[in-house]
Amino acid sequence: MDVPAPLVRGAALLRCPVCSAPLRVHERSLVCDQRHTYDIARHGHVTLARAPAPGDDAPMVAARAAVFDAGHYAPLTTALARAAEESLSDGRVVLDIGAGTGHHLAGVLRASPGALGFALDTSRPALRLAARAHPEIAAVVGDVWEALPFQDGVVDLALVVFAPRNGAEIARVLAPGGTALVVIPTPEHLAELAHLHGVQVDPEKPERLERTLGAHLAHEATTRVRWTMELSADDVEQVIRMSPAGAHRGEGEARATTVTGSVELRTYRSPDVRGGG
Template sequence: MPVAPGPRSRLQCPSGHSFDAAKQGYYNFLTGKGTSFTADSAAMAASRATFLEAGHYGPLADALSAMVRSALAHDAGAPVLVDAGSGTGYYLHAVTRQLAAEGSEAATPSAVAFDISKFALRRAARLNPDAAVFVWDVWRPLPLADESADAVLVVFAPRNPAEFHRVLRPGGVAVVVTPLPSHLREIADVAGLLDIEEGKTERLDAGMAEDFELIDRRTLEFTLSLSPADVAAVALMGPAGHHLDPAALAQRTAALGAETPVTAGFTLSAYRPLPA
């Protein structure tokens, strides 16, 4: 599927099938049985937007943008970005804005975003009005043509290496962000966060090895200063948000000090597709 920058209310395939966007700006391709996975709720998407828009993960967005920019330095054309598991579109917005600021008008990036949560994608579509935004399960074959993308972003999201390899052009890049074991450790108990298992990076490399080679890896750690409301938001925006009771969480976080120092820790890994 070719994608060009600019707002769009309808897509049409070469066979003549057309797809209308929802009024919130996204396309829902998950028709019929949809997906067996549980999508983020409206409340989870709202918590994520609140936390990210406050700038707490700004250093991560900057580091991600820098890694993508470095990996695409060989290509003077307009890149096509795919955000797999986009959520509210915060990181896609950061990367496209950075690439657009440093390139010419002819090199303005195009973007495609996928997520199973329509509530998150409503926000992603508003934040990225020039992107094509789809409700879709990234575990399935992506509705994109072979070798149609220059970069795939995977930030705390499921990975489908075979499909990422298929849609990436030779010389493209997949950039994957995962949390370090130290991530949010100071508030893990009070916020009811899920454990971050050891060996996550090794399992990531093993899962990507058949289709990709690692070309760059960076770790990023910095200290957040979080209010009780921030702690509640960061808990509710992630996987634990499916199980947490917001009222009980608010009671626990209210016992914290006005500001709690919290570690944010991430691994950023860039992979180049192996020759087919």
């Protein structure tokens, strides 16, 4: 089996999780000069983390993929693709952190031909889908809470959509002037389904985002993306299952209903010049 083309194209941008040296393709592996070796899995992803947390399990990933396939998050993918177009041109690099199935990243790449995408996640079931979501996606098992397995300043656009954020590492891997697009839910998001969540979903607080990212990157803009989803009873079950709250499914019966999608799309910029000296 061949090494996926985007991994061949992007290997030198990656870094060895043990010694931080650049990687290159050797047979079915990525290797550094010290011969630390990372095998490329049959499904196309490569693990570049010391001890990655498990991430989303296979049923959560399947539910997420079904909801995306039904088009229920299409307005969000479109908004991301539009916002990304400004930062991406031929040869540019986009890193989706906590990429899940790679659905949004694939939408971004379709709108920006010639760009190279990395899907980073701890979930192997998610990355199996991400590796197939678009021909220019390289799928990397990595943990947001370890150092990201990328060289300094090689990423033109970082995406973080409903996923954990490590501001210092995002700032390190972004190129000077690079952009981070961060999506967080507002309190309205899926509010109609709150009775089916056994736990109250803590809406992401913009202040928390400011603490984690604002210290490292300049906040440039916030836009609100709001849409409605016409969900069948089965869709409702999938939407509950794809979120962490799915593990605490409440007692209520799922019924076909109209549900609100509502997120903040925040744009952050890396300083143009490093070091300030």
